[in-house]
Amino acid sequence: MYISLEGISKRYAAVTAVDEVDIAIGKTEFVSLLGPSGSGKTTLLRIIAGLERPTTGRVLIDGVDVTDLPPHKRGIAMVFQEFLLFPHRTVRENLAFPLRMQQLSKEEIASRVAWAAGILSLEGLEDRYPNQLSGGQQQRVALGRGLVAHPKVLLLDEPLANLDRELRQEMEVEIRRYQMQLGIPFIYVTHNQEEAMSMSDRIAVVSKGRIEDFAERSEVYDHPKTAFIAQFVGRSSHFNGTVSAVSSEGASVDISGVKLHVSRNANLKAGQRVVVFVKNEKVQLEARTDTARANSIDCRIKDIILRGAYAEYILDAPALGAELVATRPRSETVFTAGQEVRAFWSGDAPDIFPADKAA
Amino acid sequence: MTISRLKRKATKGLLLLVLALTYVFLFLPLVHIGIAAFARNFTYPYPPLWTLETVANMFANNLYRTSLLNSFILGLGSAVIATVFSTIATFGLLRYAGRHVAKFVLLFMAPLFVAEVLLGISSSILGGFFLQIPGNLISAMLANSIHCFSFALLIMATQLYRYDWRLDEAAMVFGASPAQTFFEVTLPLIWPGLLSAFIISLILSFNNLEISFYLLGATPTLPSMAWGALRHGIKPELYALATVVNIVVFVILAVIFVLMKTGSVKFGYRPERESSIV
Incomplete structure (x- = not known):
């Protein structure tokens, strides 16, 4: 693989920030490190950059062991959350900085800076100083500074966190396009699952310094490997219950008297305490009828939140003693607040995990 | 109302006085030496008899x-x-x-x-x-x-x-x-x-x-x-x-x-x- 981390740990006195991480990343891959704040994902990125030394383990970039190399000898580039543009340099000088450090010719520098200014629509701003730019423009300069360098790998530390939503979505598309254009790996740290989902080839979910799972984005979303991932990725409701029976077709789960069928059994034993997650978009709604239906619960619509093409129904399920949420396209039947409905889902919709491992 | 205005004026006057005294305290020695340096009667230069002789002497001295x-x-x-x-x-x-x-x-x-x-x-x-x-x-x-x-x-x-x-x-x-x-x-x-x-x-x-x-x-x-x-x-x-x-x-x-x-x-x-x- 093009970049590998082998047995990387980072400990500060009593705290373990990164714990025995192994990752291998291909030459043209876009990889996201997704995790909540304090999970160690930024430390991991800084270890790849050479800004932190791992306590144990090796970092290899393009087959070379760079563990003991300082950042400037690693041939990398980085985009920071706080942009960190050089305040005493113009946009042009900021963009040219990595190229000057590589001692490229004046012509080469000029043409690459012009290229970056072009694709990032920074033309006409080249002679401004960072404090004369808007947040979005500063972000584009920060990104451009990483792209012009043609690094072996571009490290991105929550580069879009300081931008508003609209700008962020625009930039997600752009960033992915540059990654394909340059044909180099991007390692993208974020706590925002939407960003990770929209851009990545693979996602590494990080929690408490460990990699919970490192897999294709659809795999991470559709088949969460751990309860933590099920909770952190996507939006879902969850219930605590007990396994009442296990068969080859799955498991029956008892949730405060309500029987549910789960077609994945995940090596469960009868009597085991479990947590069941159901993704909001997998919960369907229908008007109450007398016909019985498996995996259904009578609910009352407490509130409706409109999200453009989707409506989020906040449901009160007295039988479960809990709330659950159904996200439905607005092209479907429209329900109103206060209405008594029935929520149901297919047997393969829930993800089920032993309760002791639940977050 | 007039009393409060009087009070304010008095406070302001007092503050100005303190300020002035502070500056006098700080700069009076400098001013004195400054005048004396350009006066023939340097021990008590009031009024000063202006001269550049002292300064010239000083610069002439190796x-x-x-x-x-x-x-x-x-x-x-x-x-x-x-x-x-x-x-x-x-x-x-x-x-x-x-x-x-x-x-x-x-x-x-x-x-x-x-x-x-x-x-x-x-x-x-x-x-x-x-x-x-x-x-x-x-x-x-x-x-x-x-x-x-x-x-x-x-x-x-x-x-x-x-x-x-x-x-x-x-x-x-x-x-x-x-x-x-x-x-x-x-x-x-x-x-x-x-x-x-x-x-x-x-x-x-x-x-x-x-x-x-x-x-x-x-x-x-x-x-x-x-x-x-x-x-x-x-x-x-x-x-x-x-x-x-x-x-x-x-x-x-x-x-x-x-x-x-x-x-x-x-x-x-x-x-x-x-x-x-x-």
């Missing part, structure tokens, strides 16, 4: 010129040493000291709490009597840079406290070596702090008598020469000397002030949103 030059060399040397070391020390304190920072600060500040006379005597005992190094400008320079270092460190630390060290990291990941990082990014952003530390050190050691006195040997500097001259009675040239030095300092300050007011010289990078009194 001893004064040598002293001035020596003082300047001493000041410059100490300032360079103090600034270099205090810069390194500040970097260490702010970046690497961690939880030990208080201990290091205490050590670095210690020279401020030692009487300068003691600093001078101990340095001369160590250098002159124990190590047998004859007193000269170099030994005085080294001794002066000890307490200049502490002052310079205080100034640098307050200035560099606001520096965002992550800019150094940004430079490094884009291929800058530690030296390039310092000269391309750090130095251009922190030089105002360095300059103020340098100027303060320069002035301190230029004016210093207590430390230099024991280490200079036979080398005259302005303060040591002035002190020596006092023993042979106060000469008018001393008035002229004091005045000329003061005038130079005031002119420099005035030029800096005007340049900064008009904005033709910006002291380093300053974020737009952040305003400052200068």
